[in-house]
Amino acid sequence: MEVKNSKTILLLSLIGALFFMFSCAPKAKLTAIKPAEVAMPGVKTLAILPFKGKYGDLVREEFYSKLDEVKHFTLQDLRYNEALDRIQWEQMDDPRFVPAFEEIQADAAIAGYVVGQIRDIKGYDQVQMKEGTGRxxxxxRKNIFTGKTEIVDEEIMKTVLKRVPYIVRTASLTASIKVIDLKTRKILATKQVTESFKQKYGGKEEAQGGFLGIFGGGNSIEQVPTPEETMSLLAQKIASKLVAKIAPTKYTIEVELDKSGPSYVKKGVKLAEKGDWEGAMEMWSVVLEENPHCAPALYNLGVAYEARGDLKSLLKAKDLFVKASRYGDKDIYIEAKVRIKRKIRDAQKLRRQKHLLRKAPERKAPIGGVQVY
Known part of the structure; x- marks a missing residue:
């Protein structure tokens, strides 16, 4: 009876998993731009100074690479600076201690300080396991191919306790940056971010495994990454957060589409899933010509305008989401109104940041040792 019940549970679980995978609501990926957390008016050219600390070079390399990708600043790669080596990190908050950096042809400079730690905890789990007795x-048994019942030999199993080794890897990385205005030698911004890592390998989770390998199970002890790989992963996350502090960054979200309603709504959803937003908008517009109160069409059309990303389109999307929630009561309509308000605020903030950047004077080459603006 126990074997039969186990098979039934296994079959039902598999059916449930397949149903979940194939019955998900249609979704579209939208890309947006998040404005910098800190505005730095007048800064077009940015020098990246050395990052101090054991993991300073690792974080700095990732930070420079990711900052270069966003193309918001003109970067200067200064891996070594003698003047910076002569002062302590804490002294940089006081303009009296900050060197003049005469040789740097930039509007501002960024210095960093990174600390981190990593360790492995080793131990054993006591795990109940089935073991053959040799009897x-x-x-x-019913043959699944012929349907006939057959008499077969089955090994008698016993339950035993086994010691299964494990390793718990823990690590953390904290990076601080200071943005220095090279004209005034004052600090424009000070930011700090932290990332941590904790993962168990081996032990009872690995021994028990996962359901058909679909829903995971434990990581095997052979999968423990090298310390360098772990710290590199944290450095990448740290760098992404630091870049978001001072520069606009792109991000992607998944938004659910509404396929209910007339057939043209469904056709539009299929086109949107393929990335054909213009074709999808035509379908939903046809629906709205016949029924201006069709909530699914209003909502989906709002998502299409949201996908464009510019402020004018976002305001149009907001209007459509408001109408959709007026004629329908789905949660996705309410979520869309909250989401679009945040995106409109971000777009307005980004526009102000771009305006301040355009107003900044162009830095010219030095004449006779004097910086000319």
Whole structure:
């Protein structure tokens, strides 16, 4: 009876998993730009100074690479600076201690300080496991191919306790940056971010495994990454957060589409899933010509305008989401109104930041040792 019940549970779980995978609501990926957390008016050219600390070079390399990708600043790669080596990190908050950096042809400079730690905790889990006894018994089994019941030998199993080794890897990385205005030698911004890592390998989770390998199970002890790989992963996350502090960054979200309603709504959803937003908008517009109160069409059309990303389109999307929630009561309509308000605020903030950047004077080459603006 126990074997039969186990098979039934396994079959039902598999059916449930397949149903979940194939019955998900249609979704579209939208890309947006998040404005910098800190505005730095007048800064077009940015020098990246050395990052101090054991993991300073690792974080700095990732930070420079990711900052270069966003193309918001003209970067200067200064891996070594003698003047910076002569002062302590804490002294940089006081303009009296900050060197003049005469040789740097930039509007501002960024210096960093990074600390981190990594360690492994080793131990054993006591795990109940089935083990063969070497003895067999005759049992009836139904052949799944022929449907006939057969008599087969089945090994008698016993439950034993086994010690299964494990390793718990923990690590953390904290990076601080200071943005220095090279004209005034004052600090424009000071930011700090932290990332941590904790993962168990081996032990009872690995021994028990996961359901058909679909829903995971434990990581095997052979999968423990090298310390360098772990710290590199944290450095990448740290760098992404630091870039978001001072520069606009792109991000992607998944938004659910509404396929209910007339057939043209469904056709539009299929086009949107393929990335054909213009074709999808035509379908939903046809629906709205016949029924201006069709909530699914209003909502989906709002998502299409949201996908464009510019402020004018976002304001149009907001109007459509408001109408959709007026004629329908789905949660996705309410979520869309909240989301679009945040995006409109971000777009307005980004426009102000771009305006301040355009107003900044162009830095010219030095004449006679004097910086000319």
């Amino acid at each position: 067999y018994r005759k049992v009836k």
